[in-house]
Amino acid sequence: MDSHIKVSVIVPAYNRAHTIRRCLDSALGQTISPYEVIVVDDASTDNTISVVKSISDERLRLIPMPSNKGAQAARNVGIKNAKGDYIAFLDSDDEWVPEKLEWQIKEIVRTGKPCVIHGAGWFCREQENTRKLFPLRRLHGFVYKKLLAHPGPFAPGPLYPCLLVPKKNLAEIGFLDEKTPAYQEWDVSIALAKQLDFVFIDKPLMIYHIDGGDSISKNRIKEAEGWQYIVEKYSTEIVKNVGEKVLGDHYNQIAAFYLNAGERQRACKCFYLAYINNRADVRSLGRLISALLGGKVFHIAHQVWRKMKSLV
Secondary structure (H helix, E strand, O other): OOOOOOOOEEEEEEEOHHHHHHHHHHHHOOOOOOOEEEEEEEEHOHHHHHHEEEEEEOOOEEEEEOOOHHHHHHHHHHHHHHHOOOEEEEEOOOEEEHHHHHHHHHHHHHOOOEEEEEEEEEEOOOOOOOOOOOOOOOOOOOHHHHHOOOOOOOOOOOHHHEEEEHHHHHOOOOOOOOOOOOOOOHHHHHHHHHHOOOEEEEEEEEEEEEEEOHHHHHHHHHHHHHHHHHHHHHHHHHHHHHHHHHHHHHHHHHHHHHOOHHHHHHHHHHHHHHHHHHHOOHHHHHHHHHHHHHHHHHHHHHHHHHHHHHHH
């Protein structure tokens, strides 16, 4: 094992006094030790800072933010203060499996070149006491076009707690985009994929906890806004590399998020954009009509159409 690879772990935290110890125990207890673990407290109003200070470990660093700036800004502060060659991310309500860094460092040594290492992960529903594999894409090699494409039933990109990234390349892409409302790791993965190959480890590297609390991933409007922000940020690249049809597929996805959140006007706009970018797909036009008139009207028309088709 190459002991010269120094990994800095970045943990953004906001009001996570009840989960931060579990998170830090998993980072500090790795079978291959991280060089440092940096907690960037985003102006918490609970006892998060006190819990972090109660942990006696020379690898642990705490950086308090003077005001609340959001998780992306906190991560950027951590990256810029990191002393390691590679950056690993861990959210303050999640945890790593003990061998996470060991497996990833082995891949760095095996490839012999800088790359993005990611992998599978568990998601755990606390209230139901269940654990399942997160639906993540297995991204290998040059994956820029794959990350621009619509992911189908999978998450659009790797999750932050699964990523291990060269610090140098994070600086070269201008660090993390702090305006991204959601799907932030998808955004940074697209930017990194222009420079680096990806390596997927087919093992769960982390446990993503869903406890019913306040989380971006549970906010349907932010989910739609995040996807839309990224699609519009890379719209020219999407059309250039994977085509207008794929851009239409993205807008259909965004519209579905807005519709589920009760934002019918915004859904209609996105269904229209989906149709404009893929006129061959009449379903986009149907979805637009459905959103404008109400789902029941379109459902009846669709059933009649299917019945007529069966008689032909």
